[in-house]
Amino acid sequence: xxxxxxxxxxxWVSGTGQEAPVVVWSQCNLMRNLAGFFFPAACSREEIxxxxxxxxxxxxxxxxxxxxxxxxxxxxxxxxxxFLAERRLIPFDLAHGTAQGGVYLAQDLSHAIAVNGTDHxxxxxxxxxxxxxxxxxxxxxxxxxxxxxVDYAFDKHRGYLxxxxxxxxxxxxxxxxxxxxxxxxxxxxxxxxxxARQRRHAIHGLKPTVVQASPPDSSSYVSESxxxxxxxxxxxxxxxxQGDLFLLTNLSALGVSEEEILFHIRHTAAxxxxxxxxxxxxxxxxxxxxxxxRVARALAxxxxxxxxxxxxxxxxxxxxxxxxxxxxxxxCTLDALNELLLTLQSAHIKAHIGRDCDEWTxxxxxxxxxxxxxxxxxxxxxxxxxxxxKE
Amino acid sequence: MLCQRCHKNLATVRYAEVVSGKVRxxxxxxxxxxxxQEESGAGFxxxxxVPASRTGSPAARPPRPRARSVRTCPSCEMHVGKVLDTxxxxxxxxxxxxxxxxxxxxxGLHGGIEHCGKSPRLNDHxxxxxxxxxxxxxxxxxxxxxxxxxxxxxxxxxxxxxxAELESDATLxxxxxx
Numbered sequence: 001x002x003x004x005x006x007x008x009x010x011x012w013v014s015g016t017g018q019e020a021p022v023v024v025w026s027q028c029n030l031m032r033n034l035a036g037f038f039f040p041a042a043c044s045r046e047e048i049x050x051x052x053x054x055x056x057x058x059x060x061x062x063x064x065x066x067x068x069x070x071x072x073x074x075x076x077x078x079x080x081x082x083f084l085a086e087r088r089l090i091p092f093d094l095a096h097g098t099a100q101g102g103v104y105l106a107q108d109l110s111h112a113i114a115v116n117g118t119d120h121x122x123x124x125x126x127x128x129x130x131x132x133x134x135x136x137x138x139x140x141x142x143x144x145x146x147x148x149x150v151d152y153a154f155d156k157h158r159g160y161l162x163x164x165x166x167x168x169x170x171x172x173x174x175x176x177x178x179x180x181x182x183x184x185x186x187x188x189x190x191x192x193x194x195x196a197r198q199r200r201h202a203i204h205g206l207k208p209t210v211v212q213a214s215p216p217d218s219s220s221y222v223s224e225s226x227x228x229x230x231x232x233x234x235x236x237x238x239x240x241x242q243g244d245l246f247l248l249t250n251l252s253a254l255g256v257s258e259e260e261i262l263f264h265i266r267h268t269a270a271x272x273x274x275x276x277x278x279x280x281x282x283x284x285x286x287x288x289x290x291x292x293x294r295v296a297r298a299l300a301x302x303x304x305x306x307x308x309x310x311x312x313x314x315x316x317x318x319x320x321x322x323x324x325x326x327x328x329x330x331x332c333t334l335d336a337l338n339e340l341l342l343t344l345q346s347a348h349i350k351a352h353i354g355r356d357c358d359e360w361t362x363x364x365x366x367x368x369x370x371x372x373x374x375x376x377x378x379x380x381x382x383x384x385x386x387x388x389x390k391e
Numbered sequence: 392m393l394c395q396r397c398h399k400n401l402a403t404v405r406y407a408e409v410v411s412g413k414v415r416x417x418x419x420x421x422x423x424x425x426x427x428q429e430e431s432g433a434g435f436x437x438x439x440x441v442p443a444s445r446t447g448s449p450a451a452r453p454p455r456p457r458a459r460s461v462r463t464c465p466s467c468e469m470h471v472g473k474v475l476d477t478x479x480x481x482x483x484x485x486x487x488x489x490x491x492x493x494x495x496x497x498x499g500l501h502g503g504i505e506h507c508g509k510s511p512r513l514n515d516h517x518x519x520x521x522x523x524x525x526x527x528x529x530x531x532x533x534x535x536x537x538x539x540x541x542x543x544x545x546x547x548x549x550x551x552x553x554x555a556e557l558e559s560d561a562t563l564x565x566x567x568x569x
């Protein structure tokens with residue numbers, strides 16, 4: 001499936017949303033469970049099938065919204081599920097676990113419904129920049145449509161009942177990915193995390209997950225991606241963040257309305273963006289030569305390297321992204337930077353070359369992707385011509 | 392998984408430390424991580440007040456019961472100890488079966504224990520509009536406190552519109568009954 005999906009660029013890549021380039025993307029997740037069933041972890045195989053059948057029937061009766069298609073996980077290859085997880089359309093546990101779930105994907109891959117992960121349903125939508133209201137409106141409509149067809153596990157005091165106590169209530173998890181090199185350089189992240197915590201928000205460094213596993217049923221595989229589960233448990237401490245990328249999420253889902261959650265996340269994100277812009281300007285005023293050097297070195301590596309590790313790629317992208325915002329990276333586009341942020345992950349590289357591969361090949365191909373975008377004009381044509389044919 | 396230091400909040404980070412030459416990993420919540428690192432955030436603050444839950448503050452939350460019972464959920468047979476350790480439940484009935492244990496955990500995690508958001512299949516338009524009105528009024532207070540006056544004005548308009556709609560619905564209902 002991945003061959004078809006890779007042609008479909010997620011809308012957030014175009015970088016047209018509000019507060020870009022500091023805000024990379026926004027995401028809303030909505031967790032729901034069906035009444036009358038245990039939550040997926042306690043369900044028998046028959047119950048899982050029954051839940052799946054009800055959800056698929058509901059989607060059919062809704063006229064398969066957005067021309068979507070339902071894929072049971074058992075019919076997808078491992079690369080397919082990792083690819084979807086890298087696009088944040090399914091949570092980590094569904095991609096890596098032995099879950100018997102499935103995923104409903106809108107035709108343009110702008111949103112998805114993960115079925116039988118940690119909850120029966122996890123509705124997901126992403127948009128570029130800070131665009132929370134539009135996302136919520138899409139998920140809310142989808143949720144209302146489903147609620148007309150299935151009975152949700154709901155309690156008037158506790159709201160929507162979920163398997164995790166941290167999602168019960170609205171079942172809404174809002175995430176905003178922020179690029180904050182200015183605040184990192186100003187050593188301001190620790191203070192920011194504490195203040196966000198007081199406002200019942202969490203800020204985590206987006207820690208790359210490097211998995212080398214040998215599942216019993218197949219050969220070993222390498223995965224270098226931005227995976228995460230919905231509770232944020234796989235995000236790193238802010239000091240471990242790579243590429244100056246940080247994820248802002250809401251901690252409260254109970255005792256506040258959906259509108260309040262969106263309001264507070266939106267304003268906290270906007271506050272952080274404002275501080276980041278001031279920090280960048282201060283950095284440029286104070287250390288212009290060092291900033292220009294950092295950006296120029298990153299552009300040189302991106303345009304000429306023949307091996308590029310995952311973490312190194314994130315660092316290079318961060319510097320170029322900073323340079324782009326400060327007008328120090330002429331010819332560079334936000335579209336290209338966002339695309340690389342997505343495609344430097346391992347499942348995307350494997351999908352691009354059309355086969356599974358080892359860490360070495362990942363590095364070679366990642367460097368080739370960077371050169372395609374950043375090589376000097378006279379050599380760029382040659383690099384494009386060098387791109388291997390799919391096997 | 393729950394934080395292995397306070398056993399109250401969900402662990403969101405893995406804290407690694409070297410003790411006697413051996414690496415020990417501790418799943419911690421953000422608060423405990425900060426305490427552990429003894430780092431100070433002085434001199435850095437965001438504008439606006441701390442959002443308060445409408446249904447209780449963490450400061451007022453009751454302490455988590457220390458004594459562990461051996462109860463299980465009558466529906467899924469999940470052990471109460473597992474709920475306390477993982478912050479997860481296995482079925483909707485667990486919420487009622489372990490109410491006494493879960494409520495303090497919810498207060499700690501969310502700051503509130505009473506649902507304020509949307510409800511499924513709320514076909515009664517008046518109830519739906521009333522809930523929406525309540526949410527918007529709470530948001531208006533916050534917007535004014537945070538000095539987001541443009542947004543507050545939009546909210547005030549929306550509230551007036553909803554109030555007018557509710558009033559006209561009531562009039563229509565009254566005349567149809569009369």
